[in-house]
Amino acid sequence: MLRPRIIPSLLIQDNGLVKTVNFKNPKYVGDPINAVKIFNEKAVDELAIFDIDATVKGLEPNYSLIERIANQSRMPLCYGGGVKTVDQAQRIFGLGIEKIALSSAALQNPRLITEIADRVGAQSVIVVLDVKKKLFGGYEVYTHNGKKSTGINPFQFIEQAQRSGAGEIIINSIDHDGMMKGYDKTLIDKAREKTTLPMTVLGGAGSLEDIRDIIDRHKIIGVAAGSLFVFKGVYKAVLINYPTKEDKDRLYHR
Structure with a gap:
C-alpha cells in the first residue's frame, strides 16, 4: 500500500551541511556524510540533497561528494544542484543516485526534462520549484538561491513539467524556509490541483503536527523538512532526528 513519504532535506555548501532561513544566511550544522550515516540508522523513507553553490557559481556537480554520500546511504537518494546536461x-x-532534481536548468530549457526522462525514465526526473509570494498576490518561481526572479507562474510550469516528462514535482516555499511555523498550505493546495504526478512539499515544518496537517489534506504525498530534522529544542541545538516507526504510524492513521 502506498504511504506518504517523510523526507529529510539536506543543503550542501562548501562540502558542509548548512541550514538557511528564507534561503539566506546559511548556518553550518555539520558533516553531510555523518548526517547520512545517522539517517541510515533511523531508516528514513528517502533523502533529498541539494548543493546550493553549484548553480549560483556555475559549477559542475561535485561528483566526488555525491559518490561518497551514495556509497554510505542505505536509502533512496534525490540529488539536485548544477545539473545542466543529460550526460551529467x-x-x-551511475554513482548510485536514484533521482535527479532539476530547477533553473529545467526552467531555462524544459526540453532537458524530456531528454533525461527519455534516457533514464521519468520516475527519476524531479522538477524543483522554489516559490515566493508576489507583493500583490500570486506566486512566482525564483532561482539562484532565491535571488533571481523568473517571472514564471509555478502552477503553469507544473503543467509544462508534467507534459515534458517529469516524474515528480517538489514545491519549496522560500517565504517559509527555515521559519518552522508550518507549510504554505495555499501554495500546496494550488500546486496539487495542477498535477497528477507524485508531489513533495518543502519549507516551514516545525513539528510533526505540521507534517500531519499536510498528510491529512493530501494523503499520498512527500513531506520534506530541513530544520525539523537537524535541530532540536527552542535553542535549535544541532541534533539529527527523524520520526520513529510509532510516530509515523500515528501520522498516517489519525
Whole structure:
C-alpha cells in the first residue's frame, strides 16, 4: 500500500551541511556524510540533497561528494544542484543516485526534462520549484538561491513539467524556509490541483503536527523538512532526528 513519504532535506555548501532561513544566511550544522550515516540508522523513507553553490557559481556537480554520500546511504537518494546536461545526470545516476532534481536548468530549457526522462525514465526526473509570494498576490518561481526572479507562474510550469516528462514535482516555499511555523498550505493546495504526478512539499515544518496537517489534506504525498530534522529544542541545538516507526504510524492513521 502506498504511504506518504517523510523526507529529510539536506543543503550542501562548501562540502558542509548548512541550514538557511528564507534561503539566506546559511548556518553550518555539520558533516553531510555523518548526517547520512545517522539517517541510515533511523531508516528514513528517502533523502533529498541539494548543493546550493553549484548553480549560483556555475559549477559542475561535485561528483566526488555525491559518490561518497551514495556509497554510505542505505536509502533512496534525490540529488539536485548544477545539473545542466543529460550526460551529467547519467554520470550521477551511475554513482548510485536514484533521482535527479532539476530547477533553473529545467526552467531555462524544459526540453532537458524530456531528454533525461527519455534516457533514464521519468520516475527519476524531479522538477524543483522554489516559490515566493508576489507583493500583490500570486506566486512566482525564483532561482539562484532565491535571488533571481523568473517571472514564471509555478502552477503553469507544473503543467509544462508534467507534459515534458517529469516524474515528480517538489514545491519549496522560500517565504517559509527555515521559519518552522508550518507549510504554505495555499501554495500546496494550488500546486496539487495542477498535477497528477507524485508531489513533495518543502519549507516551514516545525513539528510533526505540521507534517500531519499536510498528510491529512493530501494523503499520498512527500513531506520534506530541513530544520525539523537537524535541530532540536527552542535553542535549535544541532541534533539529527527523524520520526520513529510509532510516530509515523500515528501520522498516517489519525
